[in-house]
């Protein structure tokens with residue numbers, strides 16, 4: 001199976017490396033609009049690194065990974081579906097519900113498969129909670145609360161396009177997906193409050209922090225917080241915690257604390273789940289893309305798919321509309 005990667009930034013390069021170890025899969029090429037990203041990818045990747053997705057698709061592919069910025073998934077996704085290529089698309093599927101629906105329609109019309117990269121479904125911590133819920137141990141889910149936030153590093157130094165995204169678009173799709181998956185239900189309504197001004201004063205005109213309250217069709221209440229203004233002195237650039245409360249029990253996950261701490265000039269915690277084994281990064285994103293490729297090779301279905309991604313996009317859009 002020949003896979004192409006659109007966007008050779010942080011995620012595209014990581015996916016390329018992870019796919020290089022999957023049997024019967026060849027990373028046929030990558031592309032990026034930026035000279036710098038192409039040069040960086042060319043240092044690590046032996047295949048062609050092209051300057052447009054059209055040139056990449058002309059190589060003759062079976063599937064593509066779309067790892068462009070949040071707001072730039074639409075055109076490469078539509079062109080891929082129309083060329084009959086299977087898709088893995090980074091979250092959020094799109095940043096407007098109209099664009100998300102166009103991708104859903106293109107996937108359905110062309111009868112291609114699509115996985116939206118909600119990587120936490122490949123995270124052993126959350127898989128364990130899902131299994132506890134399946135066993136009935138927690139009872140019916142009545143409440144999910146989650147924090148997924150970043151320090152200033154992410155909007156100021158990691159993402160060149162943060163002003164065109166927000167903590168709501170970049171982070172909250174993950175926690176909303178987890179809440180829907182764990183409670184096995186879809187959003188019925190969403191409201192939100194947020195804060196703006198701190199990042200704007202630092203030249204990035206987007207929300208500092210978003211708090212959302214989502215009611216699911218099951219009646220479960222979901223409380224989500226995503227912020228981009230945690231101090232850089234925080235132990236890690238990501239703060240990620242989730243609690244699920246059921247009628248018989250509860251579960252609490254702290255992904256920020258993976259049990260590895262260092263004290264040097266400051267205290268820090270580290271993500272053990274991003275260690276390398278045999279030179280290949282490990283962790284949920286790598287396991288997700290490898291699982292996706294193996295499923296495609298075997299002809300098995302993949303998911304969560306474009307329809308689910310569109311529901312998440314619509315809800316995150318509702319959350320932003322409630323902020324304005």
Ligand SMILES: NC(=O)c1ccc[n+]([C@@H]2O[C@H](COP(=O)([O-])OP(=O)(O)OC[C@H]3O[C@@H](n4cnc5c(N)ncnc54)[C@H](O)[C@@H]3O)[C@@H](O)[C@H]2O)c1
Pocket residue numbers: 006007008009010011012031032033034037052053067068069070071072076090091092117119159160161170285
């Ligand atoms: N799951 C996670 O934890 C996680 C983490 C980071 C990023 N992401 C998601 O992955 C996606 C990419 O993020 P990133 O951090 O790799 O960003 P990045 O800026 O490092 O890389 C994106 C690359 O896409 C390129 N690009 C833009 N438009 C393009 C186009 N039309 N064709 C080809 N290349 C194009 C840019 O030049 C850039 O090099 C985003 O949707 C983001 O939300 C997910």
